[in-house]
Amino acid sequence: TVTHSPVLSVSTDLMENTFLHKKLREQGGAYGGGANYNPLTGSYYLYSYRDPHISSTFETFLEGITQIAKGKFTGRDLTEAKLGILQDADAPISPGSRASVAYAYFREGQTKQTREEFRDHLLSVTKEEVKEAVKEKLDPSSGIKATFAGDTLLKNENLGLKIEPI
Numbered sequence: 001t002v003t004h005s006p007v008l009s010v011s012t013d014l015m016e017n018t019f020l021h022k023k024l025r026e027q028g029g030a031y032g033g034g035a036n037y038n039p040l041t042g043s044y045y046l047y048s049y050r051d052p053h054i055s056s057t058f059e060t061f062l063e064g065i066t067q068i069a070k071g072k073f074t075g076r077d078l079t080e081a082k083l084g085i086l087q088d089a090d091a092p093i094s095p096g097s098r099a100s101v102a103y104a105y106f107r108e109g110q111t112k113q114t115r116e117e118f119r120d121h122l123l124s125v126t127k128e129e130v131k132e133a134v135k136e137k138l139d140p141s142s143g144i145k146a147t148f149a150g151d152t153l154l155k156n157e158n159l160g161l162k163i164e165p166i
Contacts, residue, residue, distance in 0.1 A: 005039035006122035007133040011068055012037045012044075013081035014130065018073045019064045024048050024057060033057070035064070039118075040108055044138060054147050054157045062140050069134040071127055078127055085122060 012035035024033035033048030046061040067073075093101050105115070147154075 003121070004133045004137055005037075006118055007125050007129045008037045008044060008137060009039065009085055010078070010081045010122065010125050011035070011130050011134050011138075013084045014073050014077055015046075015064045015068050017081065017084075018077050019067050020046075020060065023060045023064070024051065028053050028057060028060065030057065052153070054149060054153065055159060058145060065134060065138050065140055069131055069138075071131045073127070073130075075127070078125070078130070082122055082125065086119070089119070 016034040020033055020035060024030040028048075029052050030048040031050030033051065034046075036045045036047070037043070038045075046064065048057050051057050105111075147159075149157075
């Protein structure tokens with residue numbers, strides 16, 4: 001929903017910076033990973049790539065959701081997450097891209113007012129809002145798991161999944 005969009009956006013930065021980076025990259029050996037929320041579609045993604053541990057990564061994603069829902073982050077973490085999102089939103093738009101960006105805003109119904117409301121709400125997001133939104137909106141049992149890996153890794157992970165070649 002619109003009211004949860006800024007909060008869920010903040011939760012992605014929180015999850016990446018306080019939990020996923022350490023668990024996936026430093027401890028798990030993945031080349032990269034993180035979280036992403038698309039307010040237009042309402043889709044929340046947790047991902048990793050070049051990851052040698054598929055099964056434990058899926059567990060890490062669930063643990064990340066649980067940690068954020070429990071409020072395992074500081075006020076400073078929250079502020080840094082907000083600033084990270086604002087930094088991306090406030091990045092300059094090159095002159096050659098301004099028309100396509102303006103059209104995308106128009107097509108998606110993102111008026112200047114709705115973007116300002118999103119920004120204002122983002123700046124006022126509280127720890128309690130993040131905890132509640134993650135508890136309410138991120139139900140791990142309703143998520144879809146997908147992996148793209150070679151046969152050897154899939155067999156070694158013993159995921160018990162039906163493997164379909166692409």
